[in-house]
Amino acid sequence: MKVAVLVKHVPDTETRIQVKPGDKKINEEGVTYIISPFDEFAMEEALLLRERLGDVQITAVALGPQKATEALRTCLALGADDAILVSDPAFEGADAYVTAKALAAALKGGNYDLILAGKQAVDDDAAYVGTAVAEFLDLPVINLVTKLEVNKAAGTAVAARDLDGYSQVIEVKLPAVFTAQKGLNNPRLPALMGIMKAKKKEIRTLNAQALGLAPNELGAEGAKVEVKEMFVPSKARKNKVLTGAPAETAPELVKLLAEEAKVL
């Protein structure tokens, strides 16, 4: 079976985002990048599929600048067999529509049985690309998947979705697109051996020409939406989210209430 995993390289969620006045994108100086956490669930699910089903060929695909190869390297270290970087200066100013179109062009002809993506990228939170890729490829899509089972012989997959107050189980004929929701699995860390082996694996770069896309389909020109303004609100609220098991977060919360909020 062939599985493609779409990964986006996004600013670390702990980065304090800065925007230069007048700019319509974030200031990338000093920003560290990570794989968007929902894409990590997608990647982990591909690895679990391989562990369950045996021969599963995993291709990681990212669209972004050269720096996005780091996200792909991580996927290779985790166990992806190969990787594709979709990259072209002409993508500057692209929106989620252009991104999905380009990714679909890169995936076309790859004969992937499953295409896995995160439900949204944590930088722009558009929650658009997985669904739109399915549309461009004329494939079914199941969003917000929290459980996935593949029946190789039947060429089908059964996915569960946890919705507000109820759950749904959906069967779909492959090939299909799935977007991962938190709870799908527990992503592993790349082992040292995998990191060293990843150095020898190939990352193919596809530019606009290789994808057969015309200049007017790319970048700001091809985009369906336009960013008018971008700024950091002057008084950012100081939100703190504690993640982890209740047994760990509860004492931490008490500590914060006592020492930071000073309400105890």
Next chain:
Amino acid sequence: MPNNPMDYYLIDEMFSADERAVRDTVRKFVDREVKPIIGEAWLKGEFPMPLIPKMAELGLFGSTLPEEYGGAGLSPIAYGLMMQELERGDSGLRSFASVQSSLSMFAIYKFGTEEQRRRWLPQMTAGKVIGCYGLTEPDAGSDPGAMITRARKTDKGWVLSGVKRWITNGTLAGVAVVWAKDEDGQIQGFLVEKGQPGFTTKDMKTKVSMRASITSELYLDGVEVPEASRLPGVKGLGSALSCLTEARYGIAWGVVGAAMDCLKEAIDYTATRTVFGQPLAAKQLTQERLTDMLARVVGGQLLAARLGQIKAAGKLTYAHVSLAKRENVRRSLEVARMDRELLGANGITTEYNAIRHMVNLETVDTYEGAYEVHSLIVGRDLTGQAAF
């Protein structure tokens, strides 16, 4: 944007992408698996055993060895960064990895037969067999050449007698690398297996430092081992000391991790702690103290990074390692003490990291060559005069 206190001099740029990737894996592992539990384990005086298979799965044991023995062929810098991150968690965790990889596995790899390597190394990489390194004795620490443990040659092999003390992971170990003097006064290395008749171990229970690490005594009461258990590549005490050079290299990196943890803790704490109507961080004395801490952290990072480059280039001498071990441990210990001070009463609890790192580093200052011993090693290198 203010500079990042954890990488003030952009030393990251000196590392390759895979070296950073190794660091990031171990960093996340420590944040997720070690940080939440280590204070309690330390207080109880226990090594957190569930971490062993997890560390093995990530390939943290024997990671510099070639692939055929289960290693990942890691560069010296990648190995160093791994140690830095482990010790950011706890010196005991880094000790565990040091003893397993740089002392026990390295000794078997360097001085063992192909059969010994094949038998032990893959299992040790997998964390299924733990190793320990028995050099120190009750009456021979800084001067291991004064050891009393004896190896007597017989028709069937060797008979070992003596006591080893202060041996990390002694009771956990499935295989002990034991150093003993033969009848010609030559130091030999042996692989002694758990459960061999005459071989017993016991934990030392009164430690106030390195509490999340097991430290034991090994009793060798006429233990018979075959010739096949001797490490044939050993050429006297120098061989035992060459393993220490490997481990000390890792310590020079590791302690910087503990110092980084203390610096971060002090910055975070003083930002929110209010004294006399202002954050502690807004006081001049605090800012000077934080700068003192940062200077030591940056110095340690640079020294370790350069040491790694020299090692990768094959130009490393044991005196290079001695200077870095001596300096980085002592400076990190100072950083931990300053963190402890800045945290006031909170600084003496295991809810925070300061005192745990601080008293751990007291051990690190002593083991693998005490501060003074490294002064003497470097002193001899500078003057040509041995003053031990």
